[in-house]
Amino acid sequence: MPDSSQDSALQAAKEQTKTYAKNLWNTIHRYRKEPEMPKKATSEKMMAPFEHEQSWLLQLLAVIPYLLILLFAFSFFWDFDGIRYTILGHPFYFEGLLRILSVSGLIGFLTNWIAITMLFKPVHKRPLLGHGLIPAQKNRIAFRLAQAVSEDLINPEIIKRKIHESDIISKYRKKSTDYIRAIIDNPSFRADLKVLLVNYIDDMIANPEIRAALAQKILVQIEKSMRETSIERMALKAYTFVKGQKMQQIVEDALTRIPESVETGLDRFDLFLDNLPEKLEANSEQIEEFVTSMLYKLINQLDVHALVEDNLREYDEQRISDIIRKATNEQLRYIQYLGGILGIIGGLVIWEPLVSVLCLTALAVSIFLLDSFLLKLNGQN
Numbered sequence: 614m615p616d617s618s619q620d621s622a623l624q625a626a627k628e629q630t631k632t633y634a635k636n637l638w639n640t641i642h643r644y645r646k647e648p649e650m651p652k653k654a655t656s657e658k659m660m661a662p663f664e665h666e667q668s669w670l671l672q673l674l675a676v677i678p679y680l681l682i683l684l685f686a687f688s689f690f691w692d693f694d695g696i697r698y699t700i701l702g703h704p705f706y707f708e709g710l711l712r713i714l715s716v717s718g719l720i721g722f723l724t725n726w727i728a729i730t731m732l733f734k735p736v737h738k739r740p741l742l743g744h745g746l747i748p749a750q751k752n753r754i755a756f757r758l759a760q761a762v763s764e765d766l767i768n769p770e771i772i773k774r775k776i777h778e779s780d781i782i783s784k785y786r787k788k789s790t791d792y793i794r795a796i797i798d799n800p801s802f803r804a805d806l807k808v809l810l811v812n813y814i815d816d817m818i819a820n821p822e823i824r825a826a827l828a829q830k831i832l833v834q835i836e837k838s839m840r841e842t843s844i845e846r847m848a849l850k851a852y853t854f855v856k857g858q859k860m861q862q863i864v865e866d867a868l869t870r871i872p873e874s875v876e877t878g879l880d881r882f883d884l885f886l887d888n889l890p891e892k893l894e895a896n897s898e899q900i901e902e903f904v905t906s907m908l909y910k911l912i913n914q915l916d917v918h919a920l921v922e923d924n925l926r927e928y929d930e931q932r933i934s935d936i937i938r939k940a941t942n943e944q945l946r947y948i949q950y951l952g953g954i955l956g957i958i959g960g961l962v963i964w965e966p967l968v969s970v971l972c973l974t975a976l977a978v979s980i981f982l983l984d985s986f987l988l989k990l991n992g993q994n
Contacts, residue, residue, distance in 0.1 A: 622826035633813040644802040674950035678722050685715035714960040721956020725949045733934040748930035755925035763918035782901050794890040
């Protein structure tokens with residue numbers, strides 16, 4: 614048979630196989646029952662998002678900028694005018710205190726707000742305002758994030774270790790065996806599968822190109838097997854002469870009777886399906902070793918660094934900024950509001966340098982000692 618006919622028959626066989634493979638999948642899908650695959654290990658109590666853990670504190674701090682603005686405005690009407698107290702022989706002049714505290718607090722808040730805003734804005738470079746730090750360093754950030762992820766968070770060795778520790782392949786193999794058993798034990802599925810198998814063979818043999826190609830391959834194998842047995846070859850030629858047909862036609866006629874033979878032997882197919890789960894269970898170790906080796910090969914070919922970096926480089930500046938802002942938004946807001954508190958403390962130092970420094974030092978030491986005590990207490994428990 615010419616090569617073109619062989620290629621045409623091969624293409625026809627592939628198309629037929631694709632069609633029936635799709636029908637087979639649809640049949641399995643129709644009878645399938647979702648297996649209960651192993652669930653991911655999760656903590657009994659999911660940690661609440663950061664914004665919900667201490668939202669009350671964030672809401673309290675959010676009042677600080679508005680309070681400072683009100684104090685600044687109020688200082689124009691009254692600001693401890695002429696008020697003075699002497700404590701332990703030291704005079705304290707309170708006049709102008711509200712304006713000092715409000716201005717220094719607002720400066721602390723606005724300084725932090727401007728610094729944080731400059732991290733993300735402007736997204737696109739402007740002639741005078743410049744470019745936000747994060748958008749301007751998009752490619753560098755993508756490289757560093759990819760490097761951190763591939764080296765410290767997700768790399769082939771870590772993935773392999775997690776697969777081994779979780780025993781996930783064995784769990785999925787057991788669940789998959791139960792899944793297969795549940796499907797093939799269904800009598801309706803077996804009936805549909807038999808019909809599909811018979812129709813597949815029937816359609817393949819009914820195609821003249823495929824049938825001729827199969828007959829040609831069979832004849833080639835017969836010729837090879839009889840190459841050194843001249844008597845058998847002569848007997849085959851004599852049989853062909855008596856029948857009055859070419860050997861090609863004889864083989865093709867025999868192939869047309871294959872579907873009938875398949876139908877009569879389908880009881881053995883039931884026996885095969887009955888024994889399939891047990892065979893899978895008996896070869897479980899080999900199956901798991903094969904799947905593990907294939908998975909390891911796939912993991913070794915996985916370039917996590919390139920994957921992460923390429924994906925991040927495709928993001929525009931705004932999306933990169935949004936990702937980082939969403940991950941750190943609450944923390945950045947804390948920094949802004951704490952800037953106001955630190956500004957107020959700085960205002961107290963401006964107002965009474967020596968007393969304020971002594972009081973702040975005593976407060977810092979007290980907080981440190983209390984924190985150390987609580988840490989030891991928790992360690993003992």
